[in-house]
Amino acid sequence: MNRILVADDSGTARMFTRRCLEVLGYKEVEVVEVANGVDALSELNRQPFDLLITDITMPLMDGMELVKTVAGEAQFKELKMIVVSSAGNPAREHELAEYGVQIIAKPISPAKLSKALQANQQTDGWGG
Amino acid sequence: MEKKANILSNAVTKAVVESLENMVFMAVVPMRLIWGKVQILTPYRGAITVAFPEKLVYSITGDLHSQDVNSETNKALFMDTVAEMTNTIAGRVMSMIVPEDEEYEISLPKTGMGDIEYEQGSCYIQHFEIEGSMYAVMVEGSDLLAFRHKNVPEPPPPPADAWGA
Secondary structure (H helix, E strand, O other), X not given: OOEEEEEOOOHHHHHHHHHHHHHOOOOOOEEEEEOOHHHHHXXXXXXXXXXXXXXXXXXXXXXXXXXXXXXXXXXXXXXXEEEEEOOEOHHHHHHHHHOOOEEEEOOOOHHHHHHHHHHHHOOOOOOO | OOXXXXXXXXXXXXXXXXXXXXXXXXXXXXXXXXXXXXXXEEOOOEEEEEEEEHHHHHHHHHHHHOOOOOOOOOHHHHHHHHHHHHHHHHHHHHHHHOOXXXXXXXXXXXXXXXXXXXXXXXXXXXXXXXXXXXXXXXXXXXXXXXXXXXXXXXXXXXXXXXOOO
16 A cells, blocks of 8 residues: 545544554555545545545535545546544445445544454455 | 623632632642533434643643644644544544434534533533543533433343352
8 A cells, every 4th residue: 555545624633543554554655634525536636545534524525425426436446445433323334335435433543444454455445 | 881701700710719728728720721512413412522721732732743832823733632532532422322223413523712611501520630630521411411310221140150059
């Protein structure tokens, strides 16, 4: 894995995610941070990423809309996705799971992220 | 011409400082708080507030972002730290009291400095200590406060041969 995109409107949450990635040994990986779904899409269109880690509740475009948009475009077929959320919504989680998205309940931790990454490796992105 | 004054806060502060200084000869410094508040929207109504001493927030934020922080220039960063911690704590509380197959919804966190805004009457407060500093979690709303006295099933009795009989 070479490039990871982290989308969250909270700089603190993005830092938590970055710290977890470092603890898991992803120190050489380039991590790009954005604060909303619109900026995330812009980054995804600008350069290739291997993994998207996104919050659900964000301004301009939320994580759910971001996942649906990404899943609708063939160019992102290999992109793996993880959603981090503090809200409990079984119906939404079921919908996300159908896109092959792993879901992490806040607070994110190295153990939870590791488990989600391992589960992601068993798929070929949202199309797998 | 009149202006608004927080007479209650001023009276409490003065009373505490004067009383402690005269009764136990201890100097008291009022603590300034930074707080975050999340409204609980469904399936219950209420609010969860987390309040941290200002200095603790500076320390946590500095550690988290590995940088020296300044109370003037990093105010947005402090508020973001408190907002994220409040959002996470409130989400975890709800995940533990709402049945697993049910949806819950919480608002975006609101943050502030100083006096905490209470809205919903009675309030349950729990205090914690982290590295010598106290912080508090406040829960408002009768729906949530009812969880202090919920009937839960008794654990099953131990089997008859639990003592090796």
